[in-house]
Structures are given as structure tokens and as C-alpha cells.
Amino acid sequence: xxxxxxxxxxxxxVATAAVAAPADAGNPQHAHLQGAALLHQRExxxxxxxxxxxxxxxxxxxxxxxxxxxxxxxxxxxxxxSWTYLEPKEGQYDFTWLDHAIALAHAAGLRVILGTPSxxxxxxxxxxxxxxYRVDEHGQRHEHGIRAEVSLTDPTxxxxxxxxxxxxAQRYGHxxxxxxxxxxxxxxxxxxxxxxxxxxxxDWLRKKYGTVDAMNAVWAGSFWSTRYGSFDEVLLPNTTLAxxxxxxxxxxxxxxxxxxxxxxxFLDDQADIIHKYAGHRQWVTTDYTNVSTDTDPRRTxxxxxxxxxxxxxxxxxxxxxxxxxxxxxxxxMEAAAYFRPVNGTFGVMExxxxxxxxxxxxxxxxPGAISMWMWHAFASGASLLATYRYRHPLRGSExxxxxxxxxxxxxxxxxxxxxxxxxxxxKAFEGKLDPSAKLPERLAARYTGYLWNQDVFWxxxxxPQTTLWNTWAYRNGYTLAVQTTGAPMDFIAEDxxxxxxxxxxxxxxxxxxxxxxxxxxxxxxxGGHLILTSRTGQKNELGQFPEGPWYAPILDLIGDDVDGFDxxxxxxxxxxxxxxxxxxxHRWADILTxxxxxxxxxxxxxxxxxxxxxATTRKLGKGTVTMIGVSTDDxxxxxxxxxxxxxxxxxxxxxxxxxxxxxxxxxxxxxVSYNPRPFDLQLPASAHVVDGQVPLxxxxxxxxxxxxx
Ligand code: GAL
Numbered sequence: 001x002x003x004x005x006x007x008x009x010x011x012x013x014v015a016t017a018a019v020a021a022p023a024d025a026g027n028p029q030h031a032h033l034q035g036a037a038l039l040h041q042r043e044x045x046x047x048x049x050x051x052x053x054x055x056x057x058x059x060x061x062x063x064x065x066x067x068x069x070x071x072x073x074x075x076x077x078x079x080x081x082s083w084t085y086l087e088p089k090e091g092q093y094d095f096t097w098l099d100h101a102i103a104l105a106h107a108a109g110l111r112v113i114l115g116t117p118s119x120x121x122x123x124x125x126x127x128x129x130x131x132x133y134r135v136d137e138h139g140q141r142h143e144h145g146i147r148a149e150v151s152l153t154d155p156t157x158x159x160x161x162x163x164x165x166x167x168x169a170q171r172y173g174h175x176x177x178x179x180x181x182x183x184x185x186x187x188x189x190x191x192x193x194x195x196x197x198x199x200x201x202x203d204w205l206r207k208k209y210g211t212v213d214a215m216n217a218v219w220a221g222s223f224w225s226t227r228y229g230s231f232d233e234v235l236l237p238n239t240t241l242a243x244x245x246x247x248x249x250x251x252x253x254x255x256x257x258x259x260x261x262x263x264x265x266f267l268d269d270q271a272d273i274i275h276k277y278a279g280h281r282q283w284v285t286t287d288y289t290n291v292s293t294d295t296d297p298r299r300t301x302x303x304x305x306x307x308x309x310x311x312x313x314x315x316x317x318x319x320x321x322x323x324x325x326x327x328x329x330x331x332x333m334e335a336a337a338y339f340r341p342v343n344g345t346f347g348v349m350e351x352x353x354x355x356x357x358x359x360x361x362x363x364x365x366x367p368g369a370i371s372m373w374m375w376h377a378f379a380s381g382a383s384l385l386a387t388y389r390y391r392h393p394l395r396g397s398e399x400x401x402x403x404x405x406x407x408x409x410x411x412x413x414x415x416x417x418x419x420x421x422x423x424x425x426x427k428a429f430e431g432k433l434d435p436s437a438k439l440p441e442r443l444a445a446r447y448t449g450y451l452w453n454q455d456v457f458w459x460x461x462x463x464p465q466t467t468l469w470n471t472w473a474y475r476n477g478y479t480l481a482v483q484t485t486g487a488p489m490d491f492i493a494e495d496x497x498x499x500x501x502x503x504x505x506x507x508x509x510x511x512x513x514x515x516x517x518x519x520x521x522x523x524x525x526x527g528g529h530l531i532l533t534s535r536t537g538q539k540n541e542l543g544q545f546p547e548g549p550w551y552a553p554i555l556d557l558i559g560d561d562v563d564g565f566d567x568x569x570x571x572x573x574x575x576x577x578x579x580x581x582x583x584x585x586h587r588w589a590d591i592l593t594x595x596x597x598x599x600x601x602x603x604x605x606x607x608x609x610x611x612x613x614x615a616t617t618r619k620l621g622k623g624t625v626t627m628i629g630v631s632t633d634d635x636x637x638x639x640x641x642x643x644x645x646x647x648x649x650x651x652x653x654x655x656x657x658x659x660x661x662x663x664x665x666x667x668x669x670x671x672v673s674y675n676p677r678p679f680d681l682q683l684p685a686s687a688h689v690v691d692g693q694v695p696l697x698x699x700x701x702x703x704x705x706x707x708x709x
Contacts, residue, residue, distance in 0.1 A: 048075035048386035065108035080115025111179035119185040132157035134192040153200035173277030180283040189259040256458040264299035271302035287349035309350035315361030321676030325366035329659030329674035336380035347384030354402030354415030368699035379663035379670035433666025446487040449501035481642040486654030513541035525621025559598035559618040578602035590629030
């Protein structure tokens, strides 16, 4: 009975989400993801703010909740670090203070998101059960006083978590004042070398491989006496003791997978408890740390949708000039592209409210930057946006962290004013959205899938082969190449439906199974345009080289043979030539020999492979395959080739500067800028500007509608 309704709600959500994100909700892996629909009962973005009642005199709580509501916030977020108050003594729970806070928040007109407190354990627990803390890579057991230092494999810790979450879910799972739940806080997988972690890893391997000989075969224990006689002998590979290639890379990859699986299971275990008591009256999420390298939202089964945290201004200056104060340009764009396709619904659970305390340098965000991030989140399709925190702390940890109100507890900070002014502006605007609007053909025609998964990331990081290799930077280069075309883009997984995307890019997708190679071939034959780049297909899905020629899994697809690959010291001159231009390279060079019918796009200019191909393209069935084997120093050649793929397919693209992003939601086009220089864009004649100005200033927002005057 419920299903058609949920399907309708989700469909409506997907239609209005930015660029109409094709969700993988059909993926059986996410069959449980029902609560997402609860977020879409209205076509609006909900705004919230974090609050720590126990940090403030109880007499001020009502004033503070009233203040939030008056400013336009819809919800408050509480309790994620409050275990010491919820269970002050082992087994003795105290919910009176939280009952009171929820009642006051409700009286003020706010909904409540409750955090489960697993990220900060009370001191009595560590005192009595030190095994709840992780053991780091140097063998040191961590201890009370900082958060998130727990061992996710320790049965004692897990039992305490299950009990407190059960107690909370029993008490609040039916409470209509509670809107949803956040599990833990910024889940991550700090290295844990405890006995329980070792035992859990052995169990994980036993389940994965069945027999120890099967594991030995994959880990290649035939070399250096690294084979094991039984799973009980297996150690946790410690990369701080043995650097690259002194450990089996396959063992290190399995450890990364095990950690991510353990993290996902930890979240699912808590989600299951909440759903047991709350059913699907309340939704369950967690606040991932932006796009992190050690967690994997696609490994969870029971969260309703993902959210993430976002702190763009933290001292780095990616685009130079004043861009340090506008924020890291790729953060929000990448996170939205990464989390949105998981099931079509996502939120920003923590948005930087102003100056933070934890960066190496903590500058003020530029006036306008916070507003721009909020519009960017809205344009990207976020359903929920919370800011971290309402009040500026007066003492204790994070006391230099700005809040929406300042140190007097009532006066808006400069950035708090900007945040709350903007939330009201967005609320005033969102009624204009057309829930039935479909992504226009001009954007749908260039919709791009970016194939990526964490296993590939880990595998690249385990064996970079050159200190010039930086997987993040490499990935960002291609993200930029796609984004500057103005193409809507989703990070997708191997089990995603590729046919939704006219263009598909798989940069440095090192591990390729025969099934993936076959899926790519079908995609191209049916008219898709596939772009593969350096290292893609070098290994099979086990992370091993196939017994055959280099890049065996993809040779028939790219229409090349691969002679080998090179990488150079920075002091050596090396160039690649394309369309009359030369480009310096050092990082990576796949040396290609095109087969008949394959066209050369770039050639190496020097070294013993001078004249060999560095990039090629070919037609296959109704589509094309392009292989960019070289990684140039500035990425300009790669960007030009990527642009050429759209152009050769007859699809119009834009030429946006770095850090300028184009989104679409509910019938409107949005452009935001993290670039330090004004951008004088040419709007089409049919565009009607609704808000903002051309040229688009740094931290500027432009909203327009096409086809109406
Ligand atoms: C986040 C974290 C919050 C708080 C915040 C401060 O990463 O989840 O608990 O520490 O940073 O900026």
C-alpha cells in the first residue's frame, strides 16, 4: 500500500532535484531507503541549526529556541555528543533534560533531529572498559577526552551503543516532535589495531574467501613467505611499519574494504534499532565528512539518505587571489555529485557558519560566500541544510568557532545575519519552483556520469608509483574538465544504469572486471560516449595484472595496444603534442599504439616513445571511446580532449572558468562562482534574469529562467 505513495513522493523529489538527478533508488542495495520520502512532503529545503542544551543555562533554552524559530529555522539538531548526560552512570539513563529541550524546541515551533551519541563516550566507560578505545598504528591505546577514538569492532563498545540507541529509540521513536535521526557524527575509520579489530578482520576474510588458500592466492602469499596457514594467523597490515610494496597491496586493499564495511555495518546496526521502534515515521541519516576516502555511503543498506558536512573556508587558496575566503571550489559540487545519486535525496547537515577553529589558518569567509554556498546547495538539489552551531561557545573545545549568534548569545554574528537573511530569501524563492519541470534538453543532452568507487581510490593510493601521483588532484582535474562544460554530473557506481548518461567518464579506473568491460562496450555500442584515462583497466577486479598484454581488459574497447607506461622526475623535460600545441607532462604516460580505425589525438614528443600515441579516439557501434593515456602537468590537454568529445558528438557546451558552476532546479538555472575574478558570461537571448548580476562576481549567484521574457 505504501509503495505507490513513496514512489510518487520520490519521483517528485527527483524531478525537482537539481539537474533531475537520476537516482539509483532502483538498486536493490537501497531497497530500504524509504524515509527519504519524508523529506519531500513539501517542495522546499528545510533549514536547521545545531544546539547543545547542556552547554547553556537551562533558563536560556527557551529564549534560544525562540530565537532560532524567529530567524526562520525549521529544525534544531541535538544530542550527538551528550552520552555523558544521557547515561551518567553505567546503565542509568537520564532523558529528563532532553525531554525538556525537545518540549521547548517544539513549543518554539521547531522540529528536532536527534543525534545518537556514539561518537563521544562517557568517562566511566573508558575507565572501566579501556578496550572501547582504538589502538593506533603505533600500538597506543587511545583514551578519554577527545571524541571518535573508539574501536568499532569492540563488542563492549558496540553493546553499549546498542543499548543507548535502543533506549533513545524506545523513548523518541514514536514522538512526532522528532523529525529524524543522525547516527554518530562524521563517521570515519581511524586505523584500529586492537585485538578485536584483528579478530573482526579475520572473520571478514573468512567470509570473503572461504578458505585460507583462496585468500593466499589473491594476496599472492607465494612470494616473501607471506602465505598464511589459517585465518587466525592473519595480521592487520600496518603500512606505518612497512611502506609501499613491502606489504601485499591486496592485503592492504582488503583492510581498507574491511574498515569501510565495518563502518557501514556500525551505521546500519544503529539504523536498524531506530527503524525497529520508529518504523518509517522518522528518517535516519548520518553526516558524512564531505567526500572522505575512508567511508562509503554505498556500503550502507539501512540509512534513508546521506547527508554531509561542509566547511569550505579553512585556509587553503585553491584558485588564488581572494578565493581562500570564498572557499574550496570543488567541495560542495563534488559532494552533491557524490551523495545525490545514492538514492536521489541528500542534505547538508553542517554548513560552516563563519570562522572555524580547527584549520591551520582560520580566515573569515568573504561577505556573500555563505549566502552563495546556501544557494549552491539549494541549486544542487539539497533537501535539508543545517548550520553548525547556534551559539558561539564561551569556553571549552572549539571555543573559537563562530555561531549564528555571537558571544552574548543573542546578537547575530555578521555571518549569522548573512545565513539567516539568505535562508529567508531561499524560502521566499522556492515557491516559484515548478515541481513538474523536467531537465531541459540543452542540459540533459550533456548529462555526464563519472564512474568512481572507493576501492579504486584505495588501490591507486596503495601503489601510486610516483610521488607526483595524487589521486584527489587527478580526480579533480577531470571533475573540472567536465564541470567547465556546464554538464550536469553525477558520480556513479558500476551497478548504476549507464544508459541514463549520454557521456560517461572513468578516470584512472584502475581495476576493471570483464563484466565492467562488457558493460562499457554495450553502453558505447548503443550510442554512449565513453572517456577512459591513464591507468584505467591496468588491473583486474582483484587488483592484479591479468595474464596477458598490458591493459588487457580494455584493449578491444579502446582500439589500441598499450606498449607500457612511464613516469618522470620533475627535472626532466617531456612533452606531448596535440593540435599544434605542446604540453609538459611528468605524472603518467600510457604509451599507445592505435589499431586500424583508431584516430590519434595526441602524441609523445620525446624519449624513446616519441611519435607514439598519448590519446586516441574511435567509433564503436553508435558511440565513441576516447582514451587519454597521458596526465599533463596543467591538465589543459585533457580538458581540451574532454571538450572535444562533447563537441564531436554535436552537443553544445559552455566554457566556464574554474569554480563557476551551473545547476538547474525546478525550471530555473543557477550559476555560482568560487572564482576570484568576475566572469562576464553571455546569457542566451531567451534568458530572463531573476536575481544576481552579470558579470558574476566572486561569491556571486545568478538565477535565470530560459524561454520566458
Ligand atoms: C565538524 C564536526 C562538528 C564540529 C565542527 C566544527 O567537522 O562534525 O562536530 O566539530 O566540525 O567545525
